[in-house]
Amino acid sequence: MSLVKTEGIVLKSFKYGDSSLIFSLYTRDFGKVKVLAKGIKRAKSRTAPPGTFSLVEVVFYKRERSELHLLSSAETLKSFSGLSKSLNRFSWAAAVSELLDQLIKGEESNPRIFNLSLKTLSRMELTDESNPEKLFWSFALKLSTHLGYKPKLDACINCGKEIKEEEVFFSPERGGVICKKCAKEDEYYLKLSRESYLIARKLLSLDINKADKFPVDKESLEEISELVKSFISYHTGAKELKTLEFLRKISG
Ligand SMILES: [Zn+2]
The missing domain is CATH 1.20.1440.120 (Recombination protein O, C-terminal domain)
Known part of the structure; x- marks a missing residue:
């Protein structure tokens, strides 16, 4: 498992348990990846869940033998909020x-x-x-x-x-x-x-x-x-x- 950093576009997200989300991201360096954001929906979470289409800088643990990786942090670089207005x-x-x-x-x-x-x-x-x-x-x-x-x-x-x-x-x-x-x-x-x-x-x-x-x-x-x-x-x-x-x- 290695810690990697890249930019990605949020293609979609879905619930995982009560407080977690899985994001499907199209990333600059690793193509399409799925990352699990544990506890991101909790009020105390340090990371706010990024919205669909937003451009994020993500750091995640890349697992070798799994298609689901573990998100460490996500910072929204561009939210494209104008897209949601119409x-x-x-x-x-x-x-x-x-x-x-x-x-x-x-x-x-x-x-x-x-x-x-x-x-x-x-x-x-x-x-x-x-x-x-x-x-x-x-x-x-x-x-x-x-x-x-x-x-x-x-x-x-x-x-x-x-x-x-x-x-x-x-x-x-x-x-x-x-x-x-x-x-x-x-x-x-x-x-x-x-x-x-x-x-x-x-x-x-x-x-x-x-x-x-x-x-x-x-x-x-x-x-x-x-x-x-x-x-x-x-x-x-x-x-x-x-x-x-x-x-x-x-x-x-
Ligand atoms: Zn011809």
């Missing part, structure tokens, strides 16, 4: 943490994913009320890239030629767009308008701090969300996020 912001931030929790399998560090997640939450807290959804889909596209399955959107996956059609075919299975000439009749494709296709390319390539400023209409966002969902679920076996189901219900 249901819309809060829900899309929850979708970020749920997607990370689903796609990151274990204790493997990936500083690029850590920084992307942090930037996304920071931006979500500050951006206009209508933008968190756009940031989420841009985050999901970038996350797939960092996980090693970047969707190929720049040219046809078969012949490599530029896509010029008004209606663009995307194959979730093959992870990219395909031109009409190369498309096969018995293969499944998602269809996107040319506009949605060009926007998806932008959301994939733009820095996350600029993605929210890029104008996207509602129909395109809907098509892009279908593309990302089908692609991620094909490549990771991930189920639909509970947060997305919830967001759909509240938006009617």
Whole structure:
């Protein structure tokens, strides 16, 4: 057992007994870890329980043969309290943490994913009320890239030629767009308008701090969300996020 110190984003927490909590953290140095905070809910506890999404500096005892480590201390560096002030912001931030929790399998560090997640939450807290959804889909596209399955959107996956059609075919299975000439009749494709296709390319390539400023209409966002969902679920076996189901219900 060794004592380690790192920064982490609180993905979720759940009760353990009467006075303890288990935190699922996405950390800079150890990937996704679970830590047990003994007695943190007691009034006398020296550490206040950090809230969901907050960035914390944690010190914990890392156990070699266990997936549950022991928290020694946690100091909140950034609480992202602005995210809790609107249901819309809060829900899309929850979708970020749920997607990370689903796609990151274990204790493997990936500083690029850590920084992307942090930037996304920071931006979500500050951006206009209508933008968190756009940031989420841009985050999901970038996350797939960092996980090693970047969707190929720049040219046809078969012949490599530029896509010029008004209606663009995307194959979730093959992870990219395909031109009409190369498309096969018995293969499944998602269809996107040319506009949605060009926007998806932008959301994939733009820095996350600029993605929210890029104008996207509602129909395109809907098509892009279908593309990302089908692609991620094909490549990771991930189920639909509970947060997305919830967001759909509240938006009617
Ligand atoms: Zn082609």
